[in-house]
Structure formats: C-alpha cells, structure tokens
Amino acid sequence: MTTPTAEGTVPWPEETAARYRQEGLWRDLPLHAVLMESAKGREDKVALVDGDVRITFGELVDRVEAAAARLLDIGLRPDDRIVLQLPNSWQFAVLTLACFRAGIVPVMALPGHRLHEMRAVAEVAEARAVAVPERIKDFDHRRLAQQVAEEVASVEMIMISGTAQADEVSLDDLLRPSASEDSPKEKAGGIPQPDPDLVLMFLLSGGTTGMPKLIARTHNDYDYNIRECSRVSGLSEDTVYLVALPAGHNFPLGCPGLLGALFAGGTVVMLSSPHPVKALQTIQNEGVTVTAAVPAVAQRWIDYVEETADLPDISSLKVLQVGGSRFPDELAARVRPVLGCTLQQVFGMAEGLINMTRLDDPEEVITTTQGRPVSSADDIRIVDPLGQDLPDGQPGSILTRGPYTPRGYYRAPEANERSFVEGWYSSGDIVERRPDGNLVVHGRDKDIINRGGEKISAEEVESLVYRLSAIEMAAAVAMPDPSLGEGLCLYVKLREGENITLEQVRTELTDAGLAPFKLPERLEIIDEIPMTRVGKINKKALREDVRRRMEPSSTSQT
Ligand code: OOB
Numbered sequence: 001m002t003t004p005t006a007e008g009t010v011p012w013p014e015e016t017a018a019r020y021r022q023e024g025l026w027r028d029l030p031l032h033a034v035l036m037e038s039a040k041g042r043e044d045k046v047a048l049v050d051g052d053v054r055i056t057f058g059e060l061v062d063r064v065e066a067a068a069a070r071l072l073d074i075g076l077r078p079d080d081r082i083v084l085q086l087p088n089s090w091q092f093a094v095l096t097l098a099c100f101r102a103g104i105v106p107v108m109a110l111p112g113h114r115l116h117e118m119r120a121v122a123e124v125a126e127a128r129a130v131a132v133p134e135r136i137k138d139f140d141h142r143r144l145a146q147q148v149a150e151e152v153a154s155v156e157m158i159m160i161s162g163t164a165q166a167d168e169v170s171l172d173d174l175l176r177p178s179a180s181e182d183s184p185k186e187k188a189g190g191i192p193q194p195d196p197d198l199v200l201m202f203l204l205s206g207g208t209t210g211m212p213k214l215i216a217r218t219h220n221d222y223d224y225n226i227r228e229c230s231r232v233s234g235l236s237e238d239t240v241y242l243v244a245l246p247a248g249h250n251f252p253l254g255c256p257g258l259l260g261a262l263f264a265g266g267t268v269v270m271l272s273s274p275h276p277v278k279a280l281q282t283i284q285n286e287g288v289t290v291t292a293a294v295p296a297v298a299q300r301w302i303d304y305v306e307e308t309a310d311l312p313d314i315s316s317l318k319v320l321q322v323g324g325s326r327f328p329d330e331l332a333a334r335v336r337p338v339l340g341c342t343l344q345q346v347f348g349m350a351e352g353l354i355n356m357t358r359l360d361d362p363e364e365v366i367t368t369t370q371g372r373p374v375s376s377a378d379d380i381r382i383v384d385p386l387g388q389d390l391p392d393g394q395p396g397s398i399l400t401r402g403p404y405t406p407r408g409y410y411r412a413p414e415a416n417e418r419s420f421v422e423g424w425y426s427s428g429d430i431v432e433r434r435p436d437g438n439l440v441v442h443g444r445d446k447d448i449i450n451r452g453g454e455k456i457s458a459e460e461v462e463s464l465v466y467r468l469s470a471i472e473m474a475a476a477v478a479m480p481d482p483s484l485g486e487g488l489c490l491y492v493k494l495r496e497g498e499n500i501t502l503e504q505v506r507t508e509l510t511d512a513g514l515a516p517f518k519l520p521e522r523l524e525i526i527d528e529i530p531m532t533r534v535g536k537i538n539k540k541a542l543r544e545d546v547r548r549r550m551e552p553s554s555t556s557q558t
Pocket of ligand 1: 206249349370
C-alpha cells in the first residue's frame, strides 16, 4: 500500500510505515475516534473543567461534532489551517478536537506570540483563519489577528472567543452545544472521516532558524505518541490532569497531556497560569492527580510550599512531570520530600521523541536522569562531531527516528538538510546514554536560548536587531538566570558615533512584533565581537563572558 502524503511534508519510508502498521503502532484511526471510544459509557462523567464550566464526556462529544459541522458550514474545508492562539480554556480543547474531527488543521501558536511569529506561521501554513481571545491581560489579540489578516493574504476569518463583532466568527457560538434548531448535528454524521495518515495539526518547533518552523503531526503518529506517554505516565480513568503550561505545547497537549487524559477517560482541568497560589488551590479543589511543569514552574511550586504556612491540601497529586529544559538534580531531589508526589522527568521535543523516567524507577534514576524513550520502537544514536557512534557513558549529539518522529519540517527543505540526516532527526542536544539506557542531558550544540522551557532562536532575534541602524554586529546568547535557568543577553558592536540602550532595543523589537518572552534582558556593548577561526561568532566566549560579568565580585558589570 502506498502511503498517502500531504504536500510539503516528508513521509516515513513506505516499508517503515508498513511495519508500524503491522506492529499495531499505527492504528489508522482518526484521532477523534479515540475520544468517541473513551466517551462511551461515561457520558455523564466530567471531562473538562475550566473555572465554573464543567463539560461532561457526552457534552464534549456533542459540542465537538456540532462545532466540526459548523466549521465546514462557514466555508472551511478539510486540510484548511487555523492558527490557534487561545489561552488554556475549554474553548481551546473543544476547538482543537473539532478541527481534528473535521480534518481542519490547527496551527498551535502560543498566547505569548506577537505579529512577528503569528504572521510567519500563518504564511507558511497558508492559514485561512486565526482564532484568538479578545485580550489577554492588557494585550489586544483582536488587533493582532486583524494585522495578521491584513498582512497575510490567505487569512479570511477571525475567530474570537468573547464578544465577536459583525465581521468575526464567534467562538462561543461556534462551540456551543448542538440544538434542535440547527442542522449541523444531523450533518455531523455525514462529515467525512479524516485520513489518519494526513496532517492532524502543526506544532511549532523551538528551532534555530530565523523563522519558526512547522512540524506536521499525523493522526497515526500522534495517536501513538499519546498512547505510549499515557502508558508510561500511568494514566487511567481516575486521572485528573491539570493543564498549567500553555496547552499548545506538545508537552501538556499530548505527552500525555490533555489529550491523553481525555482518551484515558480521565478529567482535564484547564488553568490559565501556573502561578503557585492558583495552581495549588486548583489541585486541592479538583483533586488533581497529575500535571506537567517546566523546571522554572516546579521550582516556584517547591519554594512556595516550603515557605508558606497555610497551604492547600495537595495530597491528591501523585505525579509531577517536569521537562522542557534541564531540571537540576538538586531540585529534582526536593520534589518527593516537599510536594509528596513522584517526579517524572520528561526530555521531549515537538519534533517527536519523548523520553521519560518510569514511575517505579529507583530514586537515583528519577532525580539524576531524563529517562529513556517511551517506545521500544524509538531508535536513538549518540554520535561524535563526525557522526561516529559513541559508547554508553560518553556524551554526544543525539539522533533519533521512530513511529512518532516525523522525517522533516513542513515546507522547509533547507532546514531539513541541516536537521535530518538519512531519516534521523538531530535535535542539537548533547546527551549521554548510561549503561541502564537512561539518558542524561548535558547541554546542547544548537544556537537557542532555553528561557524557562520557551525556546528562542538566537538567529531570529539577531535578524531583527540588525534592522537597528546603530548596530553593526549582534549576538544573542544565553546567560544564567536564577529562576528561568537561562535569560537572553544581547551583545552588540555599535557603528561609529552611535549609542543605544537596552530599553531602546526592547522597544524597537517590540515594535517589530517580536514576542515579549524573546526580548533581551541584558545588553552588552563591546568594541569587537569575538570570532572563531572559521569566521563565526564565538558564542562560547560570549556565554563565558556574560557569566563572568554576572559574578557578584565582577567589576566589569555595566
Ligand atoms: C519540549 O519540546 P520543545 O520542542 O519545546 O523543545 C525541545 C528541546 C529539546 O531538544 C531540548 O533542547 C529541550 O527542549 N528539552 C530539554 C528537556 N526537555 C526538553 N533539555 C533538557 N532536559 C529536558 N528534560 O520541550 C518538550 C516536548 C514534549 C515533552 C517535554 C518537553
């Protein structure tokens, strides 16, 4: 059988795909069928909680079916793309599932993205719609969506959660339960089933290029991703899963995330921020059993619990997953004593491969390693700079391939040439494989800043900085940050007679539409940017330089 492909994606080789099918890893089920199955027999059980809103499995299926039909009714077609920029909310979950049902492809933007990122992903995906809230805090997302629609020719529709205007699609209306007066419910049964080999959604890569890259995940591959993560995280219908990280991230979405919890017949609780006061109270109120955090969030929760006298009862929490950036061993060791739950370290990527410690691993494995692949079908190699395989115990670059690791980015042949080598994805992480199979992440050889789990491409920031006329040369590098792990320091060489302040740089980048989490937090003006012998900016020297400048005894701090 030939594998149907979607334009712009890189398919798995036919014989590999055939093997995944034969071994039952790929089930050829559209993802919504998994939800239908889990909803059976538990129609009255609460599936989704968002503040006072409680949606049962029966209501969820009804809303998803009705919304899928309405999406097609308003003129969208299977394989059309919607850029989703919604906060953690029931609307996020229902719209995502409705897109899956209709074969419409959501593009998972983040609430923190701004015009620079939104325009880029809408362009690459040729999105027809953008779905946003009216505002988040004091930022006007409607205005942002309007700008995207003005600048990206394919975008025809703005979907608004909140009070929609006449020319907008109201998400509250689109996502409402079916009612006797509307035909969509009847029509829903008639909506064609999406092809499980085609694109389910686009995840955003935290990659190294000037523009964000899209990762096309198929129904088949993501179904398997979710199933294996669910198994390794021990999800069941007793699971109450708290979504505290931005839901469009692979980690809280499908590793096993909100989809894993729903598919296991458990309950999902949506929370718009991981702030410890709210999060811990929600854990008590809803009896949360498992949640996912980045190290910075886990650290805040641990500190808060240690420092606070009158705490909510969080004894329902059994598993805290931590990943997205390296969780320091000392902090990992505090999870069980302080929070009273099992830590599960997760070293994953939107590109596929997910590693996890197992819940019954020895404490030493849980607190000092980032686990091992969730699937025995995941292949891993650790190689030296020449591509030679290294023995266990020696750190090197990790290469991977497997049933839920796509073979290339969407419409990005150049990036694919750099990141995919003969079918192996090179994540740019420096990893050691211990003799027991567990991986330890030592660092990375890719040019990103990992700011509390949010990846920032140095090249993306630098390319915008070069638009400032005062700047002759620029280099964005990671600097130590006590709470986020890393922050962004910008080194610049100025043109003759020019000057610039950090505030000016931040204002200019904000005006250029860059997401606030990518703005530099420190500026160093230097006479010469150090170069390597092959004529590249010597980022290692700059990282060491900023570390020195930040030492308490340093006198060179500006
Ligand atoms: C997750 O996904 P992405 O796509 O935002 O970022 C992937 C990159 C990895 O290549 C690695 O550099 C870093 O994030 N990373 C870690 C890590 N987990 C991710 N580095 C050190 N230790 C860890 N535990 O970040 C992601 C996706 C799914 C599940 C979990 C995380």
